[in-house]
Amino acid sequence: MSNALRLSEKWFRRGLWLVAFLFAWFLTGLGSTIVGDLPQVEQQRSLEDFMDASRTAALRQTLKSTEQAAEDAQAALEQAQLKLQTARADNRAARETFDNWLATRRATQRPEQDDELLQRTRELDGLRQAERDALAAVQRQQQAALDASQASQRAQAELGRLQDAAREAYRSAQRAQELRVFGYRLALTLPLLVVAGWLFKKHRQGASWPFVWGFIFFALFAFFVELVPYLPSYGGYVRYIVGIVLTVIGGRYAIQALQRYLERQKQAEAQPDNQRRKELDYDLAQARLAKNVCPGCERAVDLKDGKTDFCPHCGLCLFDRCGHCSTRKSAFARYCFACGTAAVPAGRAEDAPAQTAT
Template identity: 65%
Template sequence: MSKALRLSEKWFHRGLWLVAMVFASFLVGLGGTVVSDLPKVEKRLSLDDYMDAAASGALRSAIKTAERAGQDADTALEQAQLKRRAAQADSAAARETFNNWLSTRRATQLVDQDPELVLRTKALDALKDRERAAGAAVEAQQQAALDARQTVVRERRKLNELEAAAQQQLQAEYRRVELRVFLYRLALTLPLLVIAGWLFVKKRKSTYWPFVWGFILFAVFAFFVELVPYLPSYGGYVRYVVGIVVTALVGRQAIVSLNRYLEKQKLAEQLPDAQRREELSYDTALTRLAKSVCPGCERPVDLKNTAIDFCPHCGIGLHDHCGRCSTRKSAFARFCHACGTGAGPAAAVSRP
């Protein structure tokens, strides 16, 4: 249609389309803000909401207590091991000294050293007892650390079982929340689509068409961007079923519209030539002629061929002659391009 418009009309038309796009962008921004806040309507869920608070609290407390006891046992174990190493070193040093002294006594064979032998033996036994006590302390701390670790493992296993059961319930609730949020989106976008469809059918050529098209673009964006990507999956069944239903509805409407259009074209081609040209919009006729198609049946026609004055497909007149200067001109032109005479009854076309 742009070739049939005046230059100023073209720029005004482009400006109005710009208005439509800007209007749609603001609507999209507002709609996106509203849609992004929809999930806030639902309560934020957590795993603790589906666990026994008393049982989980007791298990977590037991785990913390066992972990703390394990840490204390590890610290005490390090100290006990250090003491045992010191006792072992003292005992080894005392034994080496005793062995050296005993070798000297055997060499000298001095009987007066027997009391000292007894004393040294008792001292060595005391060191050995001290070493055994340090070893027992190490073993006790090792046992305490092992008990603490086993307690942590046992209590954590119980807590994991509770969390696994709660996780299943949480996932089920997530799916229900997802479905509810989708229904919120659907309740918001479906009326927009209905209104957009009504505006497209009734108001797309009205005086305020930029706002109409802006709203239509916004509704389409809301459907394909704010609704379709958030369709609940449930293994793909919902999306596939919805896709099949939408495709079937759109396809059926397309088939019905095509059949209506073809039937309308057949009925229009049976009307008299003059009536068919009168019913055609001037801008529509010029737009189709600019595309080298017949304005009546929209089939290709070689308009550059000067021998063709009628459409070979539907018979509508494409060219006639001026009633004043007899110049060949478009049958849809309002004025003769050679003399400027207005098209009227005098310019009627008679078929050869």
């Protein structure tokens, strides 16, 4: 078809296609923004919304208090362990000193040192008692840390049971919410697709065709790109069922369209040659001839041999003779390329011999 267009007309058409794509791009941006904001019409719910509020609050408070108690017990345990280490070191050092002193006393056998022996023994007993007290403090803090940890585990387990009990209701509500949001998107995009189909059928070749095609591109993108990724899965059943339904609908439409097309072709091929050429669009006929295709039946024809004047499939006249110079030319040409004489209209072809003779 482009071979039959004027040079300026080609550039105008390219510019109009650019307008169509720009129009579609801006519409797509607006549509994407709207579709992306649609989930905001629904309140986002969490798992905690389906749990016992009072029990959950009490458990979370218990967890908080037990975690704090565990932290305090751990800090106190570290201090107690440090004190225990100090007491053990002091006791060990005093024991070594006492052993050395006791060995010296045995060597000298001095009775006046008995009081000092008793005093040193009492000091060692005090150090041993301090060590035992430090060890008891460590054990108490270990017990406190263990109690806090077990209380935290019990609260966490109880909270987990509450979450498990609420999870199914939460998932059901989430699926229902996703379905509602998908319904909003479908209610927005499906009418656009319907309008796009109507525009394609009625106005795709009208004066405003760039805007029509731009809207069609936008509607297709909104439906198949903006909508389909949000299609609920439910294990894949919904997607496959929707795919089957769309395939059946599209297939039936394609089959019916093909049958209607073949029926129109049969009716057109049954008409007289002059009537068929008169009803064919000029630009469409030129485009098909450029592709070695019959403009009437759309079957391949060898047009380069210079001898084929009629379609061997439907009998449509493809080449004739100029009434002025008898040059072989395309039967769809409006003027003779050899002498420039206007071609005889298809409806008046039967008058051509009389005009020529005159």
